[in-house]
Amino acid sequence: xxxxxxxxxxxxxxxxxxxxxxxxxxxxxxxxxxxxxxxxxxxxxxxxxxxxxxxxxxxxxxxxxxxxxxxxxxxxxxxxxxxxxxxxxxxxxxxxxxxxxxxxxxxxxxxxxxxxxxxxxxxxxxxxxxxxxxxxxxxxxxxxxxxxxxxxxxxxxxxxxxxxxxxxxxxxxxxxxxxxxxxxxxxxxxxxxxxxxxxxxxxxxxxxxxxxxxxxxxxxxxxxxxxxxxxxxxxxxxxxxxxxxxxxxxxxxxxxxxxxxxxxxxxxxxxxxxxxxxxxxxxxxxxxxxxxxxxxxxxxxxxxxxxxxxxxxxxxxxxxxxxxxxxxxxxxxxxxxxxxxxxxxxxxxxxxxxxxxxxxxxxxxxxxxxxxxxxxxxxxxxxxxxxxxxxxxxxxxx
Amino acid sequence: xxxxxxxxxxxxxxxxxxxxxxxxxxxxxxxxxxxxxxxxxxxxxxxxxxxxxxxxxxxxxxxxxxxxxxxxxxxxxxxxxxxxxxxxxxxxxxxxxxxxxxxxxxxxxxxxxxxxxxxxxxxxxxxxxxxxxxxxxxxxxxxxxxxxxxxxxxxxxxxxxxxxxxxxxxxxxxxxxxxxxxxxxxxxxxxxxxxxxxxxxxxxxxxxxxxxxxxxxxxxxxxxxxxxxxxxxxxxxxxxxxxxxxxxxxxxxxxxxxxxxxxxxxxxxxxxxxxxxxxxxxxxxxxxxxxxxxxxxxxxxxxxxxxxxxxxxxxxxxxxxxxxxxxxxxxxxxxxxxxxxxxxxxxxxxxxxxxxxxxxxxxxxxxxxxxxxxxxxxxxxxxxxxxxxxxxxxxxxx
Numbered sequence: 001x002x003x004x005x006x007x008x009x010x011x012x013x014x015x016x017x018x019x020x021x022x023x024x025x026x027x028x029x030x031x032x033x034x035x036x037x038x039x040x041x042x043x044x045x046x047x048x049x050x051x052x053x054x055x056x057x058x059x060x061x062x063x064x065x066x067x068x069x070x071x072x073x074x075x076x077x078x079x080x081x082x083x084x085x086x087x088x089x090x091x092x093x094x095x096x097x098x099x100x101x102x103x104x105x106x107x108x109x110x111x112x113x114x115x116x117x118x119x120x121x122x123x124x125x126x127x128x129x130x131x132x133x134x135x136x137x138x139x140x141x142x143x144x145x146x147x148x149x150x151x152x153x154x155x156x157x158x159x160x161x162x163x164x165x166x167x168x169x170x171x172x173x174x175x176x177x178x179x180x181x182x183x184x185x186x187x188x189x190x191x192x193x194x195x196x197x198x199x200x201x202x203x204x205x206x207x208x209x210x211x212x213x214x215x216x217x218x219x220x221x222x223x224x225x226x227x228x229x230x231x232x233x234x235x236x237x238x239x240x241x242x243x244x245x246x247x248x249x250x251x252x253x254x255x256x257x258x259x260x261x262x263x264x265x266x267x268x269x270x271x272x273x274x275x276x277x278x279x280x281x282x283x284x285x286x287x288x289x290x291x292x293x294x295x296x297x298x299x300x301x302x303x304x305x306x307x308x309x310x311x312x313x314x315x316x317x318x319x320x321x322x323x324x325x326x327x328x329x330x331x332x333x334x335x336x337x338x339x340x341x342x343x344x345x346x347x348x349x350x351x352x353x354x355x356x357x358x359x360x361x362x363x364x365x366x367x368x369x370x371x372x373x374x375x376x377x378x379x380x381x382x383x384x385x386x387x388x389x390x391x392x393x394x395x396x397x398x
Numbered sequence: 399x400x401x402x403x404x405x406x407x408x409x410x411x412x413x414x415x416x417x418x419x420x421x422x423x424x425x426x427x428x429x430x431x432x433x434x435x436x437x438x439x440x441x442x443x444x445x446x447x448x449x450x451x452x453x454x455x456x457x458x459x460x461x462x463x464x465x466x467x468x469x470x471x472x473x474x475x476x477x478x479x480x481x482x483x484x485x486x487x488x489x490x491x492x493x494x495x496x497x498x499x500x501x502x503x504x505x506x507x508x509x510x511x512x513x514x515x516x517x518x519x520x521x522x523x524x525x526x527x528x529x530x531x532x533x534x535x536x537x538x539x540x541x542x543x544x545x546x547x548x549x550x551x552x553x554x555x556x557x558x559x560x561x562x563x564x565x566x567x568x569x570x571x572x573x574x575x576x577x578x579x580x581x582x583x584x585x586x587x588x589x590x591x592x593x594x595x596x597x598x599x600x601x602x603x604x605x606x607x608x609x610x611x612x613x614x615x616x617x618x619x620x621x622x623x624x625x626x627x628x629x630x631x632x633x634x635x636x637x638x639x640x641x642x643x644x645x646x647x648x649x650x651x652x653x654x655x656x657x658x659x660x661x662x663x664x665x666x667x668x669x670x671x672x673x674x675x676x677x678x679x680x681x682x683x684x685x686x687x688x689x690x691x692x693x694x695x696x697x698x699x700x701x702x703x704x705x706x707x708x709x710x711x712x713x714x715x716x717x718x719x720x721x722x723x724x725x726x727x728x729x730x731x732x733x734x735x736x737x738x739x740x741x742x743x744x745x746x747x748x749x750x751x752x753x754x755x756x757x758x759x760x761x762x763x764x765x766x767x768x769x770x771x772x773x774x775x776x777x778x779x780x781x782x783x784x785x786x787x788x789x790x791x792x793x794x795x796x
Binding site for chain 2: 093155156191193195206207208211212215217218220221222223224225226227228229232239241242243244245246247248249250251252253254255258260261263265290293308309343369
């Protein structure tokens with residue numbers, strides 16, 4: 001059983017750790033700005049990972065290293081036993097072409113502006129701050145604590161880093177992801193998604209001379225139109241969006257290939273599977289509709305369906321001690337909790353049956369996933385303290 | 399009235415010009431290969447134009463120059479009066495990235511292989527050969543002959559060069575375009591086209607959080623699906639093809655913009671106009687269909703329709719002396735004519751009421767608009783002689 005948040009808040013060593021976090025508030029903010037300014041597009045997180053590894057070592061974690069896919073890991077607490085994992089993702093949604101330098105806009109609350117400044121430079125800085133506080137304040141725990149900075153959380157990363165953490169059969173006692181800013185939200189429901197690149201291919205040809213052959217652009221259109229008219233599901237909420245489409249080379253050619261990208265999401269695994277079936281049937285229907293219209297004797301289109309993303313869904317019940325600890329810690333620090341559903345690194349442990357949540361790492365942020373992203377350090381240290389309390393509770397402070 | 403082909407064939411100076419063309423067959427072939435190897439993507443014809451201007455000067459044309467849009471022009475024959483225009487387009491469908499060097503494949507017929515070798519290096523080489531023959535053989539004509547190598551005939555060029563030739567109100571007596579290889583086809587019907595970039599724009603947003611907003615990709619899909627199901631028109635033949643489509647930026651965003659490119663064609667101007675009306679109505683219907691499905695209170699999509707191409711249609715009646723001269727010349731040279739419909743530089747004069755045709759420039763070609771294009775000089779000089787005879791007939795040899 002985890003210790004109660006009430007008893008932890010008055011525990012001598014935990015109090016010392018909290019004081020360390022509060023005193024280090026400006027240091028954490030400076031680290032957040034510095035980490036944010038190191039480019040870390042999904043798939044190219046190496047430079048930022050190297051800096052995080054240095055910070056883990058300086059904080060006094062043991063066995064700090066970078067694993068095969070690029071995750072940075074380090075340990076604190078007891079040696080041996082099922083660990084509690086505290087994680088934050090390294091990557092940003094921004095490509096290498098975007099300038100990620102940070103603007104320290106003048107503000108009494110220390111406002112920072114820059115792409116990725118909250119999501120997830122805040123999470124990373126808080127991760128380091130919790131590690132440092134646990135080690136410096138000599139908080140002894142019954143369980144080991146694994147600190148992990150993960151790669152590939154965003155978009156096409158498809159939770160690659162966290163999937164790798166669990167590949168060798170590791171089954172932690174609990175998993176807590178620090179993702180972005182905020183002090184209220186407790187993500188305990190994992191929003192699942194499946195992503196597809198759908199390609200139709202055919203003979204193509206001259207837009208006048210060959211007109212009448214099956215046109216892959218028409219098939220893409222038919223698919224998008226049919227998908228747009230699928231019934232909308234509200235409970236459990238599920239969505240199916242055409243997010244990209246393309247095809248064709250010239251102004252006077254029927255293309256040989258056209259494609260669309262689909263993003264399917266649901267809070268519920270079974271509903272997501274049903275939606276997936278409906279989508280596949282619809283894509284085949286679009287193929288048939290276009291092929292039936294083609295000139296006799298010309299080749300039919302073919303459909304190629306590539307899955308490019310798979311994020312499992314599921315939930316950690318609100319009654320679970322991990323969720324209850326997070327609720328209690330939020331309240332004890334004077335805030336009102338908000339239970340939420342989102343797609344985070346916590347999706348993967350949740351789907352494996354490991355209790356997991358994602359928490360904001362304090363302060364306030366906005367415009368996530370946009371170049372205009374910002375962060376305000378409005379009692380930001382409280383978010384780091386919350387992460388400390390939940391981790392300490394699950395790791396069982398002695 | 400043009401002179402009969404029968405009388406021209408035995409005319410002393412025309413016979414001399416013909417002999418010049420036949421003796422220069424290998425020179426013409428070498429020029430064709432050399433011109434083909436000078437890159438001339440639509441919109442970047444300058445280098446090839448400069449070489450054609452040199453050849454015009456060497457041939458003895460007067461007032462050789464390059465006009466504001468890049469057409470190369472030069473004169474022969476009488477000074478003053480409505481000219482006969484003999485033209486060939488400079489540009490190729492191939493982009494600057496494609497290697498346009500020419501492979502002189504071993505063959506008794508002098509096979510050449512290279513992108514653009516027939517379309518339109520053959521036309522350009524024949525244009526120069528006719529100019530040289532008229533001047534060297536001192537063929538005197540009652541009308542001036544304007545030799546024009548035009549820019550922007552292909553695809554996105556939208557007949558830019560030939561449109562410019564007629565911008566100042568010039569109304570020639572007749573217009574003959576040399577386009578590609580061949581000895582049979584006489585293009586007297588102008589295949590008209592209209593091209594559109596159709597863009598739908600909306601608020602966009604996160605594919606989960608904002609799902610339910612009107613999606614521009616869905617509107618593109620609905621438009622393509624509805625257009626694909628428009629009734630097919632066979633007589634006069636008309637076509638409407640989606641040739642390109644695109645939109646979207648990321649895997650988890652509803653795009654703010656999505657687009658498709660349309661190519662509408664018809665042999666008949668009125669039918670093309672009717673098709674145009676039907677297409678516009680369909681694009682608006684797709685807009686309405688998508689907007690009706692959107693979540694209440696969210697902004698509607700907007701439709702932006704940009705015309706990116708306009709090639710007029712029409713015909714020069716088969717009974718017109720120009721078409722009759724081309725038929726007679728083809729027969730007199732031992733070939734069977736074939737009246738045809740195509741989109742060429744002749745579209746523009748035809749739509750302005752100027753008698754115009756397009757002719758192949760001799761030999762045999764294949765794989766036009768593909769990197770594997772080829773040319774075989776199978777009695778190729780005859781095609782140049784045909785161009786000479788039709789030009790001489792319309793310019794009224796003295």
